[in-house]
Amino acid sequence: MAVTSIIDNYYPLFVLGIILVAVANVVRAKYFGRIKIQYPGSETVTISKGTTILEASRIAKIPHQSVCGGKGRCTTCRVKVISNQDSLPAPNTYEKRALDRIGLEENIRLACQLRPSSDLSIIPLVNSRNSLEKATNPKALSGKEKETAILFIDLRGFTKLSEKNLAYDVVYILNKYYSVCGKIIESNFGRLDKFIGDGIMAIFDSSEEIAENCKNAVKAASQISENMKSLNGQMKIEFSEDIRFGMGIHAGDTIVGLMGYGEKFSETAVGDNVNVASRLEELSKKYACELVISQYVAEKAKLNLDKFNSDLVEIRGRKENLKIFPIHNAAEINF
Ligand code: FES
Incomplete structure (x- = not known):
């Protein structure tokens, strides 16, 4: 049989075959894949x-x-x-x-x-x-014990700043500060846990190694210090304001789990070590410094803190005093 007559005879079958395959693929993707x-x-x-x-x-x-x-x-x-x-x-x-x-x-x-x-x-x-x-x-709701590093950040003189500026300007300033801190925390594998007024809590638990989590938390604090200086330059020009802040980092066992109610629900960390991190942030006021870290964090992150002083502080609920390092300029930390 000549080639042309084969094509003439079977052409409709070829076309029908192609249509059937296409339909089968659509049905498979829609119902079986x-x-x-x-x-x-x-x-x-x-x-x-x-x-x-x-x-x-x-x-x-x-x-x-x-x-x-x-x-x-x-x-x-x-x-x-x-x-x-x-x-x-x-x-x-x-x-x-x-x-x-x-x-x-x-x-x-x-x-x-x-x-x-x-x-x-x-x-x-x-x-x-x-x-x-x-x-x-x-x-997901029961939570589990996990070693995490916790960073607290708080603005200094926020009440004064909000008294001196219009409410919309305060929102603008706060959002600039949240954005600087948020980007740095996430780029160092931390996660923003809470915005508490002018305060921020961040959890560093992406690694199974606490040493890595501590290092990430300290790196974030150091970069925040550096970046807040340039933000301050801008705020000085726009609002004649300096944004001052204090930070605290501690690490240890915490309970991490999904907590909340209704629409307010997030994976967070709770426990004594979280409270200690918050206390260290408060101590940065007393020491008039940018950052206070616990000895545990400094050791795990293998920081060279030769040029920084240390101190022993009492922490409520703890029998032993805690060794801390108040750091005036966190941008100067060497890794
Ligand atoms: S979006 Fe960046 S790794 Fe997936």
Whole structure:
């Protein structure tokens, strides 16, 4: 049979075959290649296999941090996987490099790189939308003991500053200060836990190694000191104001878990060591310095503090005095 007559005879069958394959692919993708991602609470997003968790968040318009834009170059999109961990694909090169660098737990993955092939439950960890009623997984709510480093920051003379300036100007100044501190904390693998008026609490627990967490917390404090100086230059010009601040860092066992009620719900740390970090921040007033760190933090972070004085202070509820290092200019710390 001539080639032209074969084409003439079977052409309709070829076309029909192509259409059937295309329809089968659509049906497979729609009904059989779909998986469910469960976010804290009842929110479930259905996606095709091969979609990243970050894309799932975007599809469902769920707020999800991604400072590097999904390129695997930060860790702000990280999520805790709380079900079906055995089904997870191995991290790709980018994800492995980022996770190895900061030593995250195995069930913490980068949302922009993770393409699950079966149903998962996850909790976004950085600045995720928080809602107590949305956290249905009892494991996530029970909390667990974990060694963390805690940084407290507080503005000095805030009452005076708010008396002298119009309310909108105070909001502007505060937001500048929050933004400087927030960016630095996140770029050093910490997470903003709370804004308490003019105060900030940050938790550094991204690494399994407390030494790494302490180092990250001190680096953040040092960079905040440096950056606040340039912010001060700007504030002097715009408002004739100097923003003064004090910081305290301590580390140790804390209970980390999802806590709150209603829409006010977040993963936070509580315990005696958190109170000590807050107390060290208060002591920075007494020592008229930028930062007070505990000896434990200094040792873990392997800081060279030869040029700084130390002191012993009483901490309420503790039998022994605590050795501290008041640091006048935190930007001068050597690592
Ligand atoms: S968004 Fe930066 S690593 Fe995922």
